[in-house]
Amino acid sequence: MADILKQMYNEAPAASQIAVFGLGYVGCVTGACLSNLGHKVIGVDQDEFKVRSVNENRAPFYEPGLEELIRKNVEAGRFWATTSSREALLDADVALVAVGTPSEKNGNLGLSQLRRCAEEIAAIVPSLKKPLVIAIRSTVFPGTCDEVVAPLFSEYPQVDVVSNPEFLREGTAVRDFTEPALIVVGGSNPAAIQRVADLYAPLNIPPCLVSLRTAEMIKYACNAYHGVKVAFANEIGAICDKLGVSGQEVMRTFCQDTRLNVSAAYLKPGFAFGGSCLPKDLRALVYRAGQLDLTLPLLESALPSNREHLARAVDAALTSGVQRIGVFGLSFKENTDDLRESPAVAMLEQLIGKGRDLKVYDPHISLENIYGANRNFVLNHIPHIGRLLEPDFEQVAAWAECLLITQKPSEAMRRIIENSGKPILDVAGVFADRQALSHAIR
Numbered sequence: 001m002a003d004i005l006k007q008m009y010n011e012a013p014a015a016s017q018i019a020v021f022g023l024g025y026v027g028c029v030t031g032a033c034l035s036n037l038g039h040k041v042i043g044v045d046q047d048e049f050k051v052r053s054v055n056e057n058r059a060p061f062y063e064p065g066l067e068e069l070i071r072k073n074v075e076a077g078r079f080w081a082t083t084s085s086r087e088a089l090l091d092a093d094v095a096l097v098a099v100g101t102p103s104e105k106n107g108n109l110g111l112s113q114l115r116r117c118a119e120e121i122a123a124i125v126p127s128l129k130k131p132l133v134i135a136i137r138s139t140v141f142p143g144t145c146d147e148v149v150a151p152l153f154s155e156y157p158q159v160d161v162v163s164n165p166e167f168l169r170e171g172t173a174v175r176d177f178t179e180p181a182l183i184v185v186g187g188s189n190p191a192a193i194q195r196v197a198d199l200y201a202p203l204n205i206p207p208c209l210v211s212l213r214t215a216e217m218i219k220y221a222c223n224a225y226h227g228v229k230v231a232f233a234n235e236i237g238a239i240c241d242k243l244g245v246s247g248q249e250v251m252r253t254f255c256q257d258t259r260l261n262v263s264a265a266y267l268k269p270g271f272a273f274g275g276s277c278l279p280k281d282l283r284a285l286v287y288r289a290g291q292l293d294l295t296l297p298l299l300e301s302a303l304p305s306n307r308e309h310l311a312r313a314v315d316a317a318l319t320s321g322v323q324r325i326g327v328f329g330l331s332f333k334e335n336t337d338d339l340r341e342s343p344a345v346a347m348l349e350q351l352i353g354k355g356r357d358l359k360v361y362d363p364h365i366s367l368e369n370i371y372g373a374n375r376n377f378v379l380n381h382i383p384h385i386g387r388l389l390e391p392d393f394e395q396v397a398a399w400a401e402c403l404l405i406t407q408k409p410s411e412a413m414r415r416i417i418e419n420s421g422k423p424i425l426d427v428a429g430v431f432a433d434r435q436a437l438s439h440a441i442r
Contacts, residue, residue: 013198015039019088019095021117023050023060023081025173026137026166027098032069033177034096035079037202042088043081054081065174085120089128094196095121096164098137109141111148122152125159133192135164135185141220142213160192163215167222182222183207186215228298235296239285242292270429271406272310272343274332279303279341310343313427314350317404320425323357326400328393328417329407329428330362330378337364339378344406347427348388349381359400360385361393363413397422405430 015038020031023045031054035041045051053060057074059067073079082088089095099113114136121134134153136145145161153159163186168176183200185207187193197207210218236254237247255262273279282302289296317325332342339345348358367386370378378385390396393413397403397420404425409417417424417431424431 013201016093016195016199017091018042018199019044019085019092020098021045021085021088021095021121022098022100022113022138023047023054024098024100025061025063025170026168027096028054028060028070029063029066029168029173029177030096030098030137030166032066032073032079033174034199035073035076036069037199039078039199041073041079042092043079044083044085044088045081046083048083051081051083054079063173064171069174086124086127089121089124089132091130092128092132093130094199095132095134096137097121097134098166101138101140109139109144111140111144114138114140114144115148118149118152122156125153125156128158131158131160133195134159134161135196136161136216137164137166139165139219139223140216142216144216145212160187160189161212162187162189162192162196163212164196165215165219167219178203180205182218184210184215184218186210186212186218188212231298235298238294239289239292239296242289242294268429271313271427272306274341274343274346275338276340279306306343310346313343314347316427317347317351317356317425318354320402320423322402322423322425324399324401325351325356325358325404325425326396326402326422327358327360327404327406328362328396328409328413329405330360330365330389331407334407334409335364337362337370337374339365339370339374341377345378345381347406352382358388359390359396360388361390361396362407363393363410365389366391394420 018031018034018039018041020027020034020041021044023031023043027043027045028050031041031043043051043054047060050060054070054074057067057071059070070079097114097117099117100110101114102110104110118134125132134149136149140148140163145163150161153161163184165184167180167182180200180203183197183203183205185193185196186209188211193209197209200207208218233251236250240247240250257263259265282299286296286300286303289299327344327348330342330344330348331338332340332344348360351358367375367389382388393416397417400422402423402425403417403420405417405428407428408430414430426432
């Protein structure tokens with residue numbers, strides 16, 4: 001579906017009539033920018049000051065470049081504001097909802113404004129004369145569109161609900177809209193998704209067309225990652241200060257690596273990390289910080305987080321109801337025979353302890369060919385590993401009730417695994433395109 005929609009996206013769509021609910025930082029910027037792309041936009045807000053400001057060619061708050069856009073498009077008759085939802089919806093093709101979703105005291109998301117807005121739209125829908133797409137631009141947790149918004153319109157087949165999260169930063173919001181790094185639209189109706197994607201076509205940025213809940217979650221993934229990045233740089237800077245090292249120089253050099261550091265590398269759900277470097281160096285860094293009387297919560301949490309992820313994988317295997325498990329991968333990652341601190345070894349040790357029967361295949365592991373710390377590590381954890389290792393994967397697959405995948409296989413091996421016909425417990429995240437037992441740990 002995504003490929004078809006991307007093709008359609010390139011066909012210069014006509015201007016739309018848009019109602020934007022909420023004239024705060026997101027809604028007002030979105031409305032002004034969409035009108036500047038040629039759409040007719042009515043902003044809706046119960047705050048008369050915001051409505052009056054827009055209609056008098058003024059921004060209701062300071063945002064660089066916003067007032068100029070408002071003035072230009074109000075004077076051109078493409079943008080105006082009202083307190084009347086009915087007036088805004090009368091000829092609307094799309095209703096963009098950009099109301100606030102503030103935190104409650106317990107950290108949960110406050111949805112009262114969203115509910116009120118959706119209920120108000122639902123009350124007006126019966127009087128509308130053409131189809132309407134409701135696009136939720138507010139930041140909401142996955143499932144909100146399905147569970148809070150869509151049920152209000154279940155009796156109206158002419159109404160579709162999609163998610164269209166915003167990625168606007170205060171202070172650079174106009175530039176973020178006009179020069180977007182990401183445009184996301186999610187839903188279940190291809191025509192509705194396309195309708196909203198078309199709004200942004202003049203920006204010449206291919207949109208990411210995804211499922212409804214994926215669109216809702218992408219916003220959280222982005223913001224969580226941004227927060228983690230800031231905390232990471234600050235913690236590295238803090239320990240650098242204590243050690244008399246320039247944190248600015250360290251991080252400036254760190255960012256020169258766009259293959260592993262500032263890149264998509266490692267940013268894919270999969271198995272726990274291991275090996276001779278990452279666990280050892282994280283432990284050392286946290287230990288040294290403690291000696292320096294520094295608390296680094298983010299770095300201190302990395303190894304416990306890794307152990308929790310391993311525990312989820314073990315639990316998925318134990319709760320699958322499978323007794324005979326064929327394992328592909330023993331080393332800590334593909335294309336190596338390094339077993340030191342391999343999460344696969346730790347997982348197998350726990351499964352054996354719980355009485356599961358295992359046979360193991362790793363294309364690069366032969367017990368007679370490993371030695372030293374590598375050999376000692378696996379024998380200390382699984383003394384009888386020699387009885388579990390098999391030289392022929394097809395024999396493992398024939399024996400097993402399911403296949404546990406702990407590392408990325410070669411293309412040839414992937415085909416063999418897929419053609420085995422056995423259920424797959426994919427803790428490495430390499431068979432995400434097939435229905436597998438791996439869903440249990442996501």
